[in-house]
Amino acid sequence: MRTVRVGLRCDAGPQRGVGHLVRSLALGEEFLARGARVEMFGSVESVGWAAAQLAARDVPLHPGPQTPAELVETARRHRLGVMVLDSYELDPAGAGALRAAGVVTLAVVDGDTRGQDADLYLDQNFGTRIDAPASRLLAGAEYALLRDSVVAARPPAPRQATEAARPRVFAFFGGTDAVGAAPVLARLLFETGLPMELTVVVGRPEIGAELAEVPRGHDQVLRPIPPTDALPALIQAADLVVSAAGTSTWELCCLGAPSALVCVVENQRESYHRVVRHGLAAGVGVLPELTADSVAGQAARAHAGRVLAELLTSPSGRAELSARAWSVVDGRGRGRVAEAVLARLGAVPA
Numbered sequence: 001m002r003t004v005r006v007g008l009r010c011d012a013g014p015q016r017g018v019g020h021l022v023r024s025l026a027l028g029e030e031f032l033a034r035g036a037r038v039e040m041f042g043s044v045e046s047v048g049w050a051a052a053q054l055a056a057r058d059v060p061l062h063p064g065p066q067t068p069a070e071l072v073e074t075a076r077r078h079r080l081g082v083m084v085l086d087s088y089e090l091d092p093a094g095a096g097a098l099r100a101a102g103v104v105t106l107a108v109v110d111g112d113t114r115g116q117d118a119d120l121y122l123d124q125n126f127g128t129r130i131d132a133p134a135s136r137l138l139a140g141a142e143y144a145l146l147r148d149s150v151v152a153a154r155p156p157a158p159r160q161a162t163e164a165a166r167p168r169v170f171a172f173f174g175g176t177d178a179v180g181a182a183p184v185l186a187r188l189l190f191e192t193g194l195p196m197e198l199t200v201v202v203g204r205p206e207i208g209a210e211l212a213e214v215p216r217g218h219d220q221v222l223r224p225i226p227p228t229d230a231l232p233a234l235i236q237a238a239d240l241v242v243s244a245a246g247t248s249t250w251e252l253c254c255l256g257a258p259s260a261l262v263c264v265v266e267n268q269r270e271s272y273h274r275v276v277r278h279g280l281a282a283g284v285g286v287l288p289e290l291t292a293d294s295v296a297g298q299a300a301r302a303h304a305g306r307v308l309a310e311l312l313t314s315p316s317g318r319a320e321l322s323a324r325a326w327s328v329v330d331g332r333g334r335g336r337v338a339e340a341v342l343a344r345l346g347a348v349p350a
Helices: 019-033 048-056 068-077 093-100 148-153 181-190 205-212 231-237 248-254 266-277 295-313 315-328 333-346
Strands: 005-009 037-041 082-085 104-108 120-123 137-139 168-172 196-201 220-225 240-244 259-263 282-286
Touching (some): 019 037, 019 048, 019 082, 019 104, 019 148, 068 093, 082 093, 093 104, 104 333, 148 248, 181 196, 181 220, 205 220, 240 248, 248 315, 259 295, 266 282, 282 295, 295 315
Parallel strands (some): 005 037, 005 082, 082 104, 104 120, 168 196, 259 282
């Protein structure tokens, strides 16, 4: 049987973040496990951690084609049978051009197909509603794309209520923290006045400098760390996780982590509100509102402080979040996606 050749088209960088790359690479791991050849096409700018992820899996990185014609030419040159498109920036006509060239095309989207004409659309967001033909749609958290390291760390059951005199809090906001959320959330956490050990992933040097200026009170410890492969272990060790409401939400759910989320960019807003409304995570707020120099900003920060204080002092509340989150994401989403893609590939003449 011929080897399936899969292309992943996405980008990562200090401003883009690494969410697109992380979920594309998770699907790539699934195809690799099934004996496929996987190649990445795009730019990975100034994000050494992301480049190392590709190298560790022996996934070659090539320049990213931009136009529909370039996508088709790249697919032909690399003899790709499948192309995964995960980008908000590419010309939407690229998916249709690839389909017309006989390349099975999966468009990874977040609530909006952007007019792409793909063989399959994947929207892994919880409770999503998307305008696409049902026969071509993979929608919901049951299709969440999670890396090997996350799936392997999934506990057999959600967390139990556990008292913690000085709770261990772990905070991370994507591979680069492009919007500078870490200092804002560290300040809100410390302003609760409660004891804690706060470990924060520092995506960029300037974030570390801002964190160093955040005042800390008695029995409040701050531990900045660089981007790391050990996220699942750090999440598992924490009593509370504070994170952005992006692709990492599904990793936190799979691991049953009691989580407080902040919406850091506009395209997270709808998913953020659905997740919070269904009790899969606590909602801290929307970052621009939390940083606003206004009465509304003061109210947003006060609300965030109350949410964080309640979580820090309520083992039962954390356990309830863990149970609901753990039940929603089972870690097998990428296998379901791969099966759907391979079924489409089987229907395309060789």
